[in-house]
Amino acid sequence: MEINPLESIVHKKLPAGQGIYQVKMVLYQDAEFSQPFNGSVNMELNQQMFVEVRVEGVDSRQFATVIDKFWATPVNDPHHSIRWDLISRECPNPNDDTVELLQNGVSTSSRFSFRMFVFTANSTKVYLHCAVHLCLLSGNHCSTHCDSEHHWRESRSVEIHDSAFISMGPLMLSETN
Structure with a gap:
């Protein structure tokens, strides 16, 4: 039986024609990031979601993936007013205590979790959007440092090698909610 994980993939060219790489966003059912959701997924309200954004096709000894921003919209438009x-400025939203940043800027994979929500009572769809950048590990300034209030606290040298944008959706809230 073939199982297709629920994932989104973007193909990007490295600056100066140094090759191509892929950015993947994958949703997992478990904290070990071993069971990806498959096909279309019906989510439960408040269900914990595990998200991985990873880059493939780059040297993992040289680059790290950093999530700059991660947001949700009720429609398939990353610029929607609602x-x-x-995640903003590489740290969890201080107004959402369900977001836990597990790994950001330490390898080619960044991971976090959050609890499923809806925008309004009659809204059943959520679209996810993410802005990431590749960071050169040579400067050793890629890892994210968020204080207890989830605010970015350490000024870092800007070691951005390339940036990418990726979206996924819709995640559907199951009818039983």
Whole structure:
């Protein structure tokens, strides 16, 4: 039986024609990031979601993936006026205590979790959007440092090698909610 994980993939060219890489966003059912959701997924309200954004096709000894922003919208438009930020300025939204940043800027994979929500009572769809950048590990300034209030606290040298944008959706809230 073939199982197709629920994932979104973007193909990007590295600056100066140094090759191509892929950015993937994958949703998982478990904290070990071993069971990806498959096909279309019906989510439960308040269900914990595990998100991985990873880059493939780059040297993992040289680059790290950093999530700059991660947000949700009720429609398939990343610029929609209604949105909910899960991660901003590389740190969890201080107004959403369900967001837990697990790994950001330490390898080619960044991971976090959040609890499923809806925008309004009659809204059943959520679209996810993410802005990431590749960081050169040589400067050792890629990892994210968020204080207890989830605010970015350490000024970092800007070691952005390339940036990408990726979206996924819709995540559908199951009818039983």
